[in-house]
Amino acid sequence: MFEQKNKSVKHYDGRWAHLYKLWCSALQQEPLPQFDRWLSQEFAKNSKYGSRDRRWYSECLFAGIRFGYFALFCEEFFKSNKTKKIDKLSLDESISDFSKNFQTGNQVLSKWNEISPERFFVWIRLRYELAYKNKPNTLSLELGDEKFQEEVQFFVNLVNLIENSENIIFQLLISSIPIWFKEAIEKRIHESSWENEKTKQFFSELEIRPPLWIRINDLEKIDIVKAELVKEGFEFEQFDSALKVTGAKGVFALQAYRSGLFEIQDLASQRIGQNIQVKNGQFVWDCCAGGGGKTQQIASLLKNKGVIYASDIREYKLEEVKKRARKSGFFNIRCLPWNGENLPNFQKEVENRHGFDWVLVDAPCTSSGTWRRNPDAKYRVSHTNIESLTRLQLSILENASRGVRVGGHLVYSTCSWIYDENEGIILEFLKKNTFYTLVKQNLLGSPNENADTMFAAVLKRES
Numbered sequence: 501m502f503e504q505k506n507k508s509v510k511h512y513d514g515r516w517a518h519l520y521k522l523w524c525s526a527l528q529q530e531p532l533p534q535f536d537r538w539l540s541q542e543f544a545k546n547s548k549y550g551s552r553d554r555r556w557y558s559e560c561l562f563a564g565i566r567f568g569y570f571a572l573f574c575e576e577f578f579k580s581n582k583t584k585k586i587d588k589l590s591l592d593e594s595i596s597d598f599s600k601n602f603q604t605g606n607q608v609l610s611k612w613n614e615i616s617p618e619r620f621f622v623w624i625r626l627r628y629e630l631a632y633k634n635k636p637n638t639l640s641l642e643l644g645d646e647k648f649q650e651e652v653q654f655f656v657n658l659v660n661l662i663e664n665s666e667n668i669i670f671q672l673l674i675s676s677i678p679i680w681f682k683e684a685i686e687k688r689i690h691e692s693s694w695e696n697e698k699t700k701q702f703f704s705e706l707e708i709r710p711p712l713w714i715r716i717n718d719l720e721k722i723d724i725v726k727a728e729l730v731k732e733g734f735e736f737e738q739f740d741s742a743l744k745v746t747g748a749k750g751v752f753a754l755q756a757y758r759s760g761l762f763e764i765q766d767l768a769s770q771r772i773g774q775n776i777q778v779k780n781g782q783f784v785w786d787c788c789a790g791g792g793g794k795t796q797q798i799a800s801l802l803k804n805k806g807v808i809y810a811s812d813i814r815e816y817k818l819e820e821v822k823k824r825a826r827k828s829g830f831f832n833i834r835c836l837p838w839n840g841e842n843l844p845n846f847q848k849e850v851e852n853r854h855g856f857d858w859v860l861v862d863a864p865c866t867s868s869g870t871w872r873r874n875p876d877a878k879y880r881v882s883h884t885n886i887e888s889l890t891r892l893q894l895s896i897l898e899n900a901s902r903g904v905r906v907g908g909h910l911v912y913s914t915c916s917w918i919y920d921e922n923e924g925i926i927l928e929f930l931k932k933n934t935f936y937t938l939v940k941q942n943l944l945g946s947p948n949e950n951a952d953t954m955f956a957a958v959l960k961r962e963s
């Protein structure tokens with residue numbers, strides 16, 4: 501049974517007032533900005549914030565975005581429920597109205613704008629405390645005045661009714677996942693044969709940021725990295741070349757980072773790269789390389805004994821790839837822009853080998869698998885953009901597949917758990933491209949590992 505402790509700290513102090521200002525200014529951006537970037541820009545403009553303030557504001561604002569869908573439901577239900585008594589009937593009616601009234605991220609956002617931040621953050625703090633029931637938390641309720649006692653009681657009653665239910669709508673709601681994802685979630689549960697416990701694990705992991713994962717570029721130098729982590733007061737756990745790192749500071753300032761001994765890379769993303777089982781001397785094309793997270797990983801497997809082409813539609817991203825390659829001492833990475841259509845003009849060396857041994861298509865996607873880290877992404881996904889993305893994903897995959905030599909492999913990946921962007925694409929691709937076979941496909945990371953959720957499929961070109 502969930503109970504709310506009564507605390508007696510004055511709620512509306514200067515820090516909260518400032519938080520509300522930041523919240524309002526975030527909501528003035530249209531569409532909702534990529535939140536982590538927006539926040540770092542805000543902090544950069546305001547040098548008066550110390551690191552503890554930043555951490556606190558960031559935790560609160562992210563909680564606002566993470567739990568904001570549920571907070572909006574609480575507010576709507578509370579306002580429309582005259583008696584403030586919650587029963588199954590009034591709850592069902594309220595959910596039905598809510599899902600009709602809010603069918604897109606923009607509708608949710610514009611309603612957030614209408615709620616006073618003080619009220620909005622009452623719901624957020626209540627929900628946050630529920631997520632952090634047995635963990636150290638930052639955003640404790642501190643509702644000393646009597647002002648919101650009715651809301652607190654309403655929240656407790658609501659949570660007690662829906663918290664342990666197996667009703668999928670209740671689970672979505674309390675996990676603050678917009679109900680418009682119901683069908684997509686059900687497809688995922690079915691495709692991955694998740695038992696109830698697995699589904700609950702997936703939902704509950706969305707409440708909390710994933711840990712920080714780093715990837716060691718050269719395992720022979722792992723002891724240097726570990727020694728510096730210990731010296732700087734970090735704790736870590738090792739899983740092959742991945743380390744889960746915990747500490748109060750960031751790792752950017754570490755000498756080992758600056759000299760390219762490790763990269764920050766989520767575990768699920770590392771799992772994608774591990775599918776590319778390169779051998780010395782092989783040729784790889786990372787055709788949606790972005791800033792080169794996976795290019796770096798492949799380069800560390802090849803140890804300069806092979807060649808990697810890195811492409812992206814956004815040419816400026818390739819500058820980042822080059823910079824990172826220099827830092828880590830990889831001199832076998834060739835950058836070539838690509839718009840996802842006809843193959844780019846690779847050098848003669850590729851033609852001589854009749855194509856690549858490995859092509860990685862780390863496709864643009866909804867990023868639904870990164871909601872733990874970037875909860876704002878859930879308000880940007882709609883049926884329409886899933887449909888247009890899947891068309892683009894299939895087209896990039898088909899065009900890139902022409903670069904694979906016979907006997908070579910095509911790896912398709914996304915940072916999404918949505919079936920249509922993953923298994924659905926592979927199914928379509930294999931229907932048309934019968935000279936490819938599926939070696940394996942897997943959902944990676946959460947709920948099986950404490951990370952983001954991603955997908956990778958490995959296909960072999962047979963003829």
Ligand SMILES: C[S@@+](CC[C@H](N)C(=O)[O-])C[C@H]1O[C@@H](n2cnc3c(N)ncnc32)[C@H](O)[C@@H]1O
Pocket residue numbers: 787788789790791792793794795811812813814817838839840841862863864865896915
């Ligand atoms: C998921 S991100 C890649 C992340 C990167 N592989 C990494 O590990 O850091 C997808 C990339 O696809 C690129 N992209 C989008 N549309 C594209 C297209 N039509 N052709 C090629 N790349 C495209 C985007 O610019 C973006 O950098």
